Amino acid sequence: MAKNPDQRDLFPGALEIMLLQSLRHRPMHGYALAKHIKQVSNDLLQVEEGSLYPALQRMLREGWLESETGVSAKGRPTRIYRITEAGTRHLEKEVVSFERMFAGITRVLAVAKA
């Protein structure tokens, strides 16, 4: 798929946070997740399928997610992903550390501008 030149690669852990946060909102299947992130970010972020599915499996393995059999909006069989308690804890921890990092970056950038 053609990449939007305005988009850039995510830094490590960012995809996980966004997925967890989206699933905290409500359980979703893979396609819905990709679409959700694209919409919420106003098309600024696009999750590549090549990263999405391996990431979901890694998170299942870590126990942050659960999967269950379900159907899509169109009635096709698929797997619905749901955040677990461990996932929620991980998310909160990561969000705190991200915010600290953003704050740091913002400050450094502000000083550089001045």
Add this chain to the structure above:
Amino acid sequence: MRLFSRLFSRNRRYNDISVSVQEHIAERADELVDEGMPRITAEQQARREFGNVALVEQQSREAWQWPAVDSVVADLRFALRRLRNAPGFAVTVLLTLAVGIGASTAVFSVVNSVLLKPLPYPDSGQLVSLHLDAPGAGGLANFWSGLQLSTSMYITFDDHNKSFSSMGVWNADKANVTGLAQPEEVEVADISAGVLETLEVPAAEGRWFTSADQQPNGVKSVILSYGYWQRRFGGDRSVIGRTIQVDSLSRQIVGVMPRGFRIVDKDFDLLVPIAPDRDHQILAGFGGDGIARLKKGVSISQANADIARLIPKWMDSWSNGPGTNPHYYEVWRITPNLRPLKQMVIGNISSVLWVVMSTVGLVMLIACTNVANLLLVRAESRHQELAIRSALGAGRARIARELLLESVLLGMLGGLLSVGVAYGGLRLLIAIGPANLPRLNEISLDATSLAFTFVLAVVSGLLFGSIPALRYARGAASAVIGNADRTASTSRPRQRTRNILVVAQVAMALVLLVSALLMIRTFAALRNVEPGFADVEHIETMSLSIPDMLVTNPKAVAQMQNEILDKLAAIPGVASASYGEAVPMDQNDPNWDTISVEGKIYDGGEGPLRLFDYVAPGYFHSLGTRVIAGRDFTWDDLNNVRPSIIVSENFARQNWGTASAAIGKRIKKYSGSPWQLVVGVVEDVRVHGVDQDAPPIIYWPAMFYDRFNGLLAMGGLRTVTYVIHSNRAGTQSLLEQMQKAVWSVSPQLPLASVQTMQQIYDHSMARTSFTLVMLAIAGSMAFALSLIGIYGVISYSVSRRTREIGIRLALGAQKNMLRWMFVRSALALTATGAIIGLVAAVGLMRLMKSLLFGISPLDPFTFIAVPLILGAAAALASYLPARRAASIDPVIALRTD
């Protein structure tokens, strides 16, 4: 657990991934259709947007995988598939490995059980044998490889030592048990107080002996072995407290020892307390094996010093009777030389076992070189494939890993098969092994042996696999893709590797063949030795013991033995019969005592110790021992107790120069005993085995006066071995008639150790014949394997050089020159291997010296014959492929690619 459930849930996970991905694409396609795109285009578009489905699924699956293991599993599958496609190769390699590893495991099990494992007693490292050196005591100390302890010595050491937490003496004995079923002669260990305490193995039922059991006038007790308890009492627990008749004496059963318990190296039926009378002991009577448990922190040398201090004390505390010199034993120079008990149990078998182990190890190495050669050829045929893979980016490590994995897989499969071979081999080893192999009952295929098999399988797999792996992993990167055979006959480095392997093989085979031939020559030399008796297969022997309690009077004992002898001699088909206290090679030395020759002066007053036997008239005739000078005893000599005596030829020559000069001369035991007149001289008998020099022997009449056998009364022999010369020796019918004859005199007497002289003779050769059989098997395996190796290499080089041969033939090469070219290269390899092998053999054969008899470890015949045989065989093995080379049709050869 988690790993397992993960493995089981894997397939479900993989399925989930596919479902999700399929749905993703389908939903995107639906969306595009909704936007107005035709369905076919929409589906293509959705797929393109998604990217590589297989890759995404693979990457998603990897979350659940351990990539290294999974790719190894894939390699293994591949290797297995390739083996299935080459059944001839697989079967050859696996069989070679199964036999090699199996034989090694079997021998290792024996070595491990006999030599390596600790003795089956608690803290067995603390146990020592109270070995005493006594260089001045002649054969009394030599033959038993040490002087045994007298009861007075045991008492002195036990009372005063500071080194042992406990000690005791024991000796092997036999006893008649009557009153149960048929009278039976059983194996007995007579043990003093301290023996069970030293070995520290608790009784399985009942208890050990207490000090009350060791009182000379106390209750008579007995302990059963587990085997005897099962055999005679069916394992009945109420047996404790019952009494049995042992040598016609009632003894109460106080305990049963657990299964597998032995006194040092002795499998016994009964344990009987020695119960020594402390008030009536003399210095002499050296008949007990001493064992002790060292106190913690006491070393063997400290204990030696401790006991050395007690030897003068022993001589000061006891005597041999009025008028004797208690310090006479200073002449013997008794010195303690304590040894770990294990060493005493193992005895001299360790050299045999190590030789057999290294032999089998060499065969294993030869087998590995053969397998390596096969693998090299196989890798050669994959040359192109490997080159292509390497060109496509497979690293050296990746290719080496695959090749090694294949060889380790072969090793493991071979190892698996080898367990069966090892099991069979072990049974065979135990069956053909020397019957006196120590710790025979402890030998088993245990966890250690299986671990050994596993390690050997992996190591050999790595060993023979590393050669092709190194060659190909290195060569692959630079290899030319294309048919190398068009330009070169064969790549030189690879042929060189195979040649080196063959040279190594020939060298190892030569070492084995030399050792096997040395053993064959030893065996032949032993067979040629005149043992001092003849016609062994027609001599039946049988032991008989008349206990004190059955017949008290020594004279009546003699009468009873003679009566039995008359009945035995009257059996139809018996040419002659007699008895003696011992027969040659029965591992029984009836007595050792001093002998003085009239007219000679000896240091210390008494003559040197000599081996005694006590024989009835006709004993020499029945055994086929020649009378060299004078005559045999007569019944007249015995009945009238004439002071007559017979000596062996070497004794006569030592003392009087010739055999005939001995007749009429006189000898005696001690200063006070009566002179005995030498009436005969008989040929030397190798009583301690064919490989041991014949000791000088003094033959006493079976009935005689002895100052120390109580009063001046005629002594009869309580325990004798009958010698029956008959064509029917060894038959069941003769045995039955012998039994009838004995029981017609006394129904209380069991027959013991019924065997022909042939069996006794074979038994004494057991160690040599065992080593011979093992080396012969190993040698012929090595021989066959290295011939296969030579054949394989020449044959392969012929097949690789078909084109070259075709060109040579087309250019007019002579066929016999072509044949010679191949045979010559095989002979060059063999000669190189043989020279290396000869050098190694010169060094190694010295280690075998103790197993050889009558030949030098550098026997010239062997060292010339073996290389010649190998050379001839190699020529033959290479001639077959060489002939094929010469019969190649040049037209066909040039057409093949």
